[in-house]
Amino acid sequence: MIISVGAHRPNGYAPVVRDLGTAGDAFELNVSCPNLDRDGTDIGSDPDAIEAAVAAVRLETDKPLIVKLPVLASSIAECAQAAQAAGADAVCVANSIPALPLEAYTRAPAIGNVIGGLSGPSIRPIVLRLVWLAARSVDIPVIACGGIETADDALDYFSVGASAVQVGTASFARPFAMVEIVRTLQQCCTDDRVTGIRDLIDLWRAQ
Numbered sequence: 298m299i300i301s302v303g304a305h306r307p308n309g310y311a312p313v314v315r316d317l318g319t320a321g322d323a324f325e326l327n328v329s330c331p332n333l334d335r336d337g338t339d340i341g342s343d344p345d346a347i348e349a350a351v352a353a354v355r356l357e358t359d360k361p362l363i364v365k366l367p368v369l370a371s372s373i374a375e376c377a378q379a380a381q382a383a384g385a386d387a388v389c390v391a392n393s394i395p396a397l398p399l400e401a402y403t404r405a406p407a408i409g410n411v412i413g414g415l416s417g418p419s420i421r422p423i424v425l426r427l428v429w430l431a432a433r434s435v436d437i438p439v440i441a442c443g444g445i446e447t448a449d450d451a452l453d454y455f456s457v458g459a460s461a462v463q464v465g466t467a468s469f470a471r472p473f474a475m476v477e478i479v480r481t482l483q484q485c486c487t488d489d490r491v492t493g494i495r496d497l498i499d500l501w502r503a504q
């Protein structure tokens with residue numbers, strides 16, 4: 298069980314992890330929250346704030362620590378590097394994109410809160426670029442998240458350097474989307490030359 302921890306201040310994560318005690322197998326720090334100590338921008342778009350948050354949590358736990366980065370960071374590479382430097386075991390790229398989508402014709406806000414996080418297939422090319430940039434800048438694994446609906450989408454992310462993927466929005470429409478994706482990836486690995494995802498990507502690239 299991976300526990301997602303959110304906070305509105307860089308020093309807000311460590312007390313939560315401390316209070317959680319032995320609960321969970323790993324933590325994912327959602328640093329895509331507004332930083333109330335500063336100007337309300339995402340904590341995760343500021344490498345110094347990421348480093349402070351992760352370093353404080355690292356002192357509280359030896360469990361695997363994933364840092365979930367925002368899309369709107371000026372440099373995803375610097376943010377991922379800050380997480381790595383402070384002791385993160387992996388980064389997740391990325392959260393949803395702050396947006397104000399409107400309904401067709403009525404122009405009513407499509408999100409109940411008017412502004413909110415845009416997710417799903419439309420964000421995939423944007424997040425693919427970020428995963429590619431992040432994977433080139435750190436040694437720790439990059440977990441990709443953004444618009445994955447099929448095994449093919451997952452392979453896209455693996456091909457740009459992701460080590461694992463997360464499925465969000467697709468799970469709302471198809472609760473078994475993740476199971477389908479895993480099964481399809483396993484079926485893809487039936488070729489003699491293929492023993493795993495890395496082989497599959499190499500084969501796919503060679504075609």
Ligand SMILES: Cc1cc2nc3c(=O)[nH]c(=O)nc-3n(C[C@H](O)[C@H](O)[C@H](O)COP(=O)(O)O)c2cc1C
Binds near residue numbers: 301415
């Ligand atoms: C309804 C909804 C609620 C979400 N809540 C959270 C959350 O509490 N914490 C978090 O880190 N990400 C949250 N996300 C972001 C997703 O985990 C994911 O990063 C993002 O939606 C992109 O992936 P996707 O296109 O597969 O959904 C939420 C997304 C949606 C659509």
